[in-house]
Amino acid sequence: MFVICIFLLQSGVIKTMAMMAKMRSLAPAFIITVGALFVLFMVISDSNVLEALGGRSNDVGSINGVNISYREYQFVLDQQRETQKQQTGEDIPDDQWDQFREQVWETLVTQKLLEQEIERLGVTVSDEEIKDIILGDNPPEFLKQNFIDSTGTFNRQLYEQALFDPQNTEILIQVEEQVRQQRLTEKLQSLLLASVTVNEDEILRKFKEQNIFATANYAAFPVSMISDSAVVVTEEDMKNYYEENLDRYKINAQRKFRFVLFINQPSAADTSLVLRNLENVKEIVTTDTSDFKSFVEIYSAQPYSLDTVGISAFSTTAIEQIKDANNGDIIGPVQSPGGFALYRLIDVIPSSDKMVRASHILISKKENEQANLDEANRIYDELINGADFNLLAAENSGDPGSAARGGDLGWFGKGAMVKEFDEACFSGNLNEIQKPLKTNFGYHIIKVTGQSDSKYVIEQIVNPVTQSAATRDENYNAASDFSYLAEKNGFDKEAELLGHTISETPPFQENSPSISGLGVNKRLVKFAFENSVNTVSEVFKVQQGFVVVQISESIPEGFREYKEVEMQLKQLAGTQKKFEEAERLAGELSEKTGGDLGKITALDPRILVNNTGRFNYQTSIPNIGKDYGFIDAAFSLEKNQLSEPVRGVKGFYLIHLIEKTKLDSAAYNLQSGTLRNNLLQAKKNAFVNQWLTTLKEKSDIVDNRYMFYAY
CATH class of the missing domain: 3.10.50.40 (Chitinase A; domain 3)
Structure with missing residues (x-):
C-alpha cells in the first residue's frame, strides 16, 4: 500500500462519499506524464518463450543494456495514440504512423535515460515528501483542477474527501506515482541547473539591445560596386585562401546509396x-x-x-x-x-x-x-x-x-x-x-x-x-523478393531482369536528419555506417513506400581537395580582394575629406551617403538589414564621432553617430527582474537540450523496431 493509503489508515480517517466519478474523470491525466521529459507507463512482464526456443527476441531495443520489450513499447504507443484521439477526435493517419512511432520512441528513450541518470546520481523522493506534496497547502495543479468552484476557488474540503474515499485507492496509487516522477524530475533539473546563472552584464546588455536607440549617417562601400576586372586573383591567392579557411572544406565521413523504390500506390x-x-x-x-x-x-x-x-x-x-x-x-x-x-x-x-x-x-x-x-x-x-x-x-x-x-x-x-x-x-x-x-x-x-x-x-x-492492405503486402513482398535476389545474384542484374529503376542519393553524413530522395529514416543512415560498400539491405519503410538500398560509396573523413573547389575558391578569393579594396577606398576617402561624409560623393559618385533612421539591435536598417558588424560599431561610438572603416556583410562603412539615447536607470531597475528570468529560462532550456543531446550521443541505444514493424 502506498504512503497516503498508509497515512489514511493510520489516522483512522475514512470518509465515504460519492466522489468516484470525480476522481475517475481525472484518470487520463494521472497516466499521462506531466512535462516533456517523462511518459508514465506500466511495466509489463514479458514471456521469454520465443528466446528459449531460439526465436527472435521480444525486445524492440535497449538503452545502455536495459531492454525495452515489444509489449512495453506497444503499451506506450497505444496510450499516446489514445491520447491523440482524445485531444483531436481523430486517429493517427496512415501516412503519419512512421513519424508517430518515432516520436514515441524518442520520448521513451529520453525517459529511460533520465531514469538511469536519476539512479546514477542518487536522486530519491521519500514517502514523506509525497505525502507533504499531496496533502500540503498547495497541491499539484493537475490534482486541484477538478476541485475549482464557479468563483475560481479551490474547494479544499471536496479535495480531501476524494482523497480519503477508499473507493479511490487505485487512482490514488497512480497519483502518488505521478507525483513521485514529477518530484524526481524537479530534483534532477535542480541538480543539473545549479550552475546555470545570469550575471549583471548579461542583463544590462539585453536591456540596452532592447531599449537604447541610435541614429547615424553612413557612407557605404559595397563590394558589389567593385568590378571583377578591378581585382586580380592569382593561383597563390586561391591557395592561400584555401589554407587559411581549410575548416570550411572539412568533410565528415559520408555514404551514398543506390536504391530501388517500391512506391505505395493503389x-x-x-x-x-x-x-x-x-x-x-x-x-x-x-x-x-x-x-x-x-x-x-x-x-x-x-x-x-x-x-x-x-x-x-x-x-x-x-x-x-x-x-x-x-x-x-x-x-x-x-x-x-x-x-x-x-x-x-x-x-x-x-x-x-x-x-x-x-x-x-x-x-x-x-x-x-x-x-x-x-x-x-x-x-x-x-x-x-x-x-x-x-x-x-x-x-x-x-x-x-x-x-x-x-x-x-x-x-x-x-x-x-x-x-x-x-x-x-x-x-x-x-x-x-x-x-x-x-x-x-x-x-x-x-x-x-x-x-x-x-x-x-x-x-x-x-x-x-x-492502397489496400493486400496491395501493400504485395508491394512489400516484391521489395523483399528483390532484396533477397539482389544480395544473391547482384543488385544491377536483378534490377535489370525485373525492370526496376536504380536511383542514387547524394552523399550524406551520419548525423544527417534525412537522405535526399528517401526522406527521414535514421535506420537507413545507421545501416549505411554499420556496413561496407556493396552491401544490400533488407526492406526499409520510407515515406513513399518501401526501398532496398545498396551502399555504393564510402567517403572517409577529411578535406575536399583543392582541385574540387578551385572554381569556388576563385570567386571567394576575388570577393576577399574586393573587401580589401572597399576597406582601402573607405580609409582613403575618409582621410581626403577629413571625416566629412558629405564630401565623399563628390569625390566618388559611386559612394552613397545615407541616414539609418532610428535603430537598435532588433531593427532592420534600410539598405543594410540586421548587420551586427555595423550595429556593434555604431553603438560603440560617442555622439558626433566618426568610425574607422567598419566591415559589414555587404562591404565596408564609415559611420558618423548623430544621436544615441541614454540609459534609463529607472526603467532598467523596473525591467531587470523580468529580463533576468527570461535570460535564465532561455539558458536553462539550452542547457537541458544540450545535456540531453550529449547524453544520447554517449549512450548505447539499440533500435530493433524494424523486426516488429515492417510497415
Missing part, C-alpha cells in the same frame, strides 16, 4: 474495387426512395454538401454524362478530384461565367519569328485539309503538357490565359481551326472544342482510391 484491383462498390451503391440509391443525403452519410468519404459548380469541376467522362442528364439522374461512377464519385443532378442553371474548352498547337522552336510563323502556317494548312489535330499537336507543339493530351487545355474561364489567347478562345466558333495567333509564347493554332454557360447543382458520393 493497384488496378484497388480501383476496380472502388468502382464495384459505387456501382452497388448506385443500384441501391436508384431503387431506394430515401433522401440522397442519407446515402452520402453512409457511403461517402466526404461530408454532405449541396454544390453549384461550373463544368470545369467535372472530369471528361463526367462531363459527357452530365451534359445529357436530366434533373434527378444519378451520374457515375466517374472520376472526380477525390477519387471516384456518383453525382445526383439537382438542376442546371444559367451562368454569366462562360467557360470554354480548347486545344492548341504552340510553335516556338524555330530560330526566328518568321520561321515560327511559316511553320505555324504550314501546320494550319494541313489541319484545314483534314489532318488530325491531336496527332499534329503531339508531334509539333512546343507545350509538352498539352501536347501529351493532343493539345487539350481542358476547361477554363475568362482571364485564365494571356489576353490574346483568351480573346480568341471566347470569341471563336466551336470546332473551328483558327489561324495562327501570336502571343509572347510563340504562335498558337487554336481549336475551341467546348463551350458552356451553365452551372450544375449537384449532390455527390465520393470514394477515394486508396
